Amino acid sequence: MRAFVLNRYGGPDRARLTDLRRPSPKRGQLLIQVRAAGLNPVDYKIRQGMLRAINRYPLPAIMGNELAGEVVQLGAGASGYSKGDRVYARVAKERLGAFAEFACVETALVAPMPHSLSFEQAAGVPLAGLTAMQCLRDELGAAEGMKLLITGGAGGVGCFAIPLAKWLGATVTTTASPRGEALVRELGADEVIDYTTDSLTNHQRRFDAALDLVGSDMEAVFGSVAKGGKVVSVAAMPEPQTARVDLERDWKLQSLFWLISYRLRAQAKAAEVSYRYKFMHPSGEELRELSQLIDAGTLPVKIDRSIPFEQIDQAFAYLEAGRAKGKVVVKF
């Protein structure tokens, strides 16, 4: 089978399309024929070796974090699915493997695809959709009447976060450039701050909470949230809770994250807001909830580009340039 394999950490030339043997599902896994796979910034961060402190993959490794496809075989003990079922998943973080014609995925991480979506649309949902849901619902408790700031609303995660926050009842202000303004407004943003000409520091301190998807100028984000409010980021610096709660890791990683987030935590403390860096987790159960919202028409799926798998280098280059509006996927 064709697979996109990381051979050494580094630049774009370190990952190559390669012919490999088709894998066999282990106990509790499904073998999925991948029809489309989604790209995310974490893919190029992994390639660059930026996440080595968290997951050190034995190389060579098949890359890729999310996919949509058809079940072709059930491993021993795997149940709940049949051959031919259309499924999608955010695959296990410690194994990856979505950028290949076939992938083995634990049944607990898989869910039936939304009926209303194509494979290409479905492949763009799991990682960004789960991130948005886990941050808004579980961390920020987004609810009716909450005044919420979402930075970077036009990207892969933002395009799920805006309609989800609206559905939960929040009033949403987002930052976007004129390139993304029409999109974020279409998704339901109540107010758009043009980050290319305006700064959050020019605005009153008026948000109840913030979801940060950009990671820069965090002092301005902290300063825009009312005292006692929460700021959750998926793009700035991990902090001790990230290691303890999200990654279930010991004091060593907690200490490292304590150190690298020191400045940010001090800024948050000075602004009298709380700061949390969230690492999303894969979950088939939560994907089923997203499927329901998508099929009900509550959660639209925005695909910026769908590129043939054989041109995955181009998909990486486009995403890595940082201008994607919605999701970038590769089709098989």
Ligand SMILES: NC(=O)c1ccc[n+]([C@@H]2O[C@H](COP(=O)([O-])OP(=O)(O)OC[C@H]3O[C@@H](n4cnc5c(N)ncnc54)[C@H](OP(=O)(O)O)[C@@H]3O)[C@@H](O)[C@H]2O)c1
């Ligand atoms: N911790 C986790 O579990 C987790 C999960 C998912 C994602 N993430 C991280 O979250 C971040 C966002 O992910 P993504 O998939 O949404 O990325 P993305 O799709 O690559 O985001 C691209 C978008 O960001 C916008 N943008 C760039 N700079 C901006 C700025 N200063 N202010 C406002 N918008 C800006 C761009 O808009 P313009 O073209 O208009 O400039 C573009 O539309 C990444 O760092 C990713 O690694 C973390």
